[in-house]
Amino acid sequence: MKVAMWHGAGKFVIEEKPDPSPGPGQVVIKVDTVGVCGTDVHITQGLFPATAPSVLGHEFSGTIAATGKGVGRRRVGEQVVCDITSHCGKCANCREWTISRCENSQRSSGALAEFSVVPAQSAHRLPEGLDLETAALTEPASCCLSGSEMWPMPKDAVVLVIGGGIMGQFTVAFLKRRGAKTVILSEPVASRRELGRQMGADVLNDPRAEDLGEVVMRETNGRGVHIAAEVVGKTELVGRCIELTRPRGNVLMIGVCPQKSILPTDMYDFHYREIGLRGAFGRGNCFKRTLHVLPELNLNGVISARYPLERTYDAIYDSGQGRGVKLVVKPNGI
Ligand SMILES: [Zn+2]
Ligand SMILES: [Zn+2]
Structure with a gap:
């Protein structure tokens, strides 16, 4: 698969990597839409902490392509939006703060790639009336x-x-x-x-x-x-x-x-x-609830431009320049 690997500052290189296979409790997502976030812009400007090389992209939707041990095979083909973290529901942060700050969270692999691996729990099925592109807005909305x-x-x-x-x-x-x-x-x-x-x-x-x-x-x-x-x-x-x-x-x-x-x-x-x-930083306990609120909003024109994976940096740069409202990358084609 193709991956837009981030090598620090504004440097992204398209690299060929083996297709991922899901571990126990995980699913592989064929990525449809990745939203470019202000955080991605800040990372490339050195204003938000991140370690290179890595795969960025945390607002994304796609289709389940494979399921790991313990996850029903029936989920293959399901359209989902992914939460970047998972939660245990038992740790101090889950109990006293929010589930998006879980101390035992398994982070998903970055989404600026043709495929991404996430814990099955973090892949939420899209409700009726929500398309894949709009669903990629769930994280910022939440x-x-x-x-x-x-x-x-x-x-x-x-x-x-x-x-x-x-x-x-x-x-x-x-x-x-x-x-x-x-x-x-x-x-x-x-x-x-x-x-x-x-x-x-x-x-x-x-x-x-x-x-x-x-x-x-x-x-x-x-x-x-x-x-x-x-x-x-x-x-x-x-x-x-x-x-x-x-x-x-x-x-x-x-x-x-x-x-x-x-x-x-x-x-x-x-x-x-x-x-x-x-x-107010992050999703609190709201990610799942947001999925059901999004179809009730008039989001015409919110997604301003679509970029192929090869133009990931252009998308991040343009976003930093204030172009449009939400710019998205389509790793498997526009
Ligand atoms: Zn974000
Ligand atoms: Zn927890």
């Missing part, structure tokens, strides 16, 4: 579903989402579904603002054309928003969220800030106005 449920949603809440990439789009959709009265989306790229409208945003802000602070104060009678979500991964924008949140309002960090970054905010103001700040 992170946003988990994140959007971190804070209670007050009645008639005005919420702010900064960032209209794929994660911002799902955050808009899920905060709206949770009952936010007004969702303000701040995003400089026009096409992403338009998509935000489709996902449920009520007020669109181009921060380069109109001061976001003025928009927020206009929509909230000068009080600030109830919940502000940072979905870019820039510390100054987390600080901005804190500024624009009302007293006892809550801030949600869904964007991934670089390691060792420091929060630039007025700590006196943060303390005095009793703002809440909550990190």
Whole structure:
């Protein structure tokens, strides 16, 4: 099989490897669609820890091609989306944190290849009404579903989402579904603002054309928003969220800030106005539930471009340049 092997920085080499065979409890997936994630972009820029050489790609769907010992052969041919981790349900993290932080997780092999091996438990059958390409959005969507449920949603809440990439789009959709009265989306790229409208945003802000602070104060009678979500991964924008949140309002960090970054905010103001700040990294316990929510969203146009395996780096580079919303790689052909 062909594998897009990552050798550090922006270097990917297409290498020929033996087709994988499933171990006990595993399945081999013929990969259909791999979503390029902000994390992949950060890895190639040295901003997120990873060891080369390795096969990247963790948001993927495909068809079960082979099953290992202990897995029913009837699953061959099943269309699935894969969770990158498995869980034991017994360890301290599974019990006290979330199943996506299981200490005994068996990670799947990377998906930027024609085939990938995953624990059978991590391969979830697609529900009715969900196609393979859309299903590849399950991982990013599940992170946003988990994140959007971190804070209670007050009645008639005005919420702010900064960032209209794929994660911002799902955050808009899920905060709206949770009952936010007004969702303000701040995003400089026009096409992403338009998509935000489709996902449920009520007020669109181009921060380069109109001061976001003025928009927020206009929509909230000068009080600030109830919940502000940072979905870019820039510390100054987390600080901005804190500024624009009302007293006892809550801030949600869904964007991934670089390691060792420091929060630039007025700590006196943060303390005095009793703002809440909550990190939200990863899928929590939401992966499986997200599969059933996706068919209820209007995701037309979310997948902006498709790349063959040979152009993996182009997909990651273009994604880092902010091209489109979600770029995907199709290891077995477009
Ligand atoms: Zn991801
Ligand atoms: Zn566990």
